[in-house]
Amino acid sequence: MTSKIPATSKTVLQLEQINRRRAGRQAVQNLSLSLQGGQVLGLLGVNGAGKSTTLSMIAGALRPDSGSIQLNGEDFLERPELARRLIGWLPERAPLWAELTVSEHLDAHGRLRGLNGAALRQARTNIIERLELQPLARRLAGVLSQGQRQRLGVACALLHQPALLVLDEPANALDPVQVAALRSLIREQAAAGTAVILSTHLLAEVTAVCDRVAILHEGILRHDGPIDADGHAALEKTFFDIAMHGHTHPARAA
């Protein structure tokens, strides 16, 4: 099957033999994968498979114990400041500063990511419009519903127009309308050349929005390949094979 949106030839992310121990166990083992601009990669796995650890390392919030991460061809571990402009990250459960308003959150994230003055105001206006956050702009983050928090988290991740968007369970707590809007947003970002990696428990989410799927089990990459033509059914079989029986499916080039 071909990608829904043709990926640009530029490799945005390249992981080589990443290892990371966490909470006394090997959370990620010898993980290698790459992602090109415009591609949407779904990262699947049962709880504790190492998805969030992987995404935290890609986002720059956690250092791998060994291995290398290349971001736009540069060594990310040597130059962690690359994360500032190149990566947008939505962690699991969208952590927010409860005492700040939605608008103040966007300003704070923008400044932390190097936006200032008119550029920051423009980026904030655009993302508020795009994610329909106008009614919430002056509301404190502490009183937002879980779905609204999630939308704000996505807005913060997208604000500075990163080359790589890292989303950890972005559809959490969203209603079906919001899920559809999020899918459309992700495809829109990919069409604009952004590489997107998203972790989810929902197989339907992956088949609906991703070009490629990677399945982690016990910290090991068991499958990496495009979504097959028969989509959901094939993915479900592959996923349960891995999750229930620990089978490794030959990784295919994306």
Added chain:
Amino acid sequence: MQTLAVIRLEWRRLVVRPLAWVLAALTLAWLAWNYTLLLGSFLAGQIQRAALADGPGFTDLVAVPLLAQLAQLAFLVVPLLTMSAIAGDRRNGTLPLLFATGMPASRIVLGRYLALLGWLLLWLVLTLAMPLLLAHATRLDWGKLAAAALGLALMLSALAAVGVACSTFASHPAIAAAAALIIGLALWSVNFGAQMAGINGGAINWLAMSTHVQPLLRGLVSSADLLWFVLLIALSLALTTRRLAADKERG
């Protein structure tokens, strides 16, 4: 620029949190009340002091005692203000968001510290404004007042650095506040036992914060005292940075 972004973020959080305003309002009201008492006492004793050739003036009897009261309040106010500096972020999961901006731990610590210090210095300036309002009507000893203000600024800076360090090492803001309060009081009074035993010199006296603040409140500025504060601030911020960097490594 990223340090500035952290300062602005922390400052904004301070400004919108009721705790900072409640602390400011209550302490400034308390200090204003005490200021009026000190001023009343100063005015009542003016006639007796007129007979003294070189008696204490407005600075000795009103301005410096007011700053000494601010110093006492600082032991409680600074821990309450700094307790959430890092521990709060750790609890609500926002610390990884800062790590993920590629910013070194030192900038996160510096940004947080400078924002809190800004608030504390504003608190000091508002307190200083009380005696300064009468500057036109009385004879202030500007040198002594400047030394005392410097002493207070250094003390607030040191307590804030200790508070931020406690907030980084503690898992809960309340534990951070308790630890900062205990360390602050211990630093102040570590030599009290030695003094009661008649020992007024030596290492234990050098360790005590009171040894270095009191000369400044009397108008004596010595480089040894300034160095003590610089060392304490540098040590606290270095430990904080180290711990935060280790947090990032550990995940």
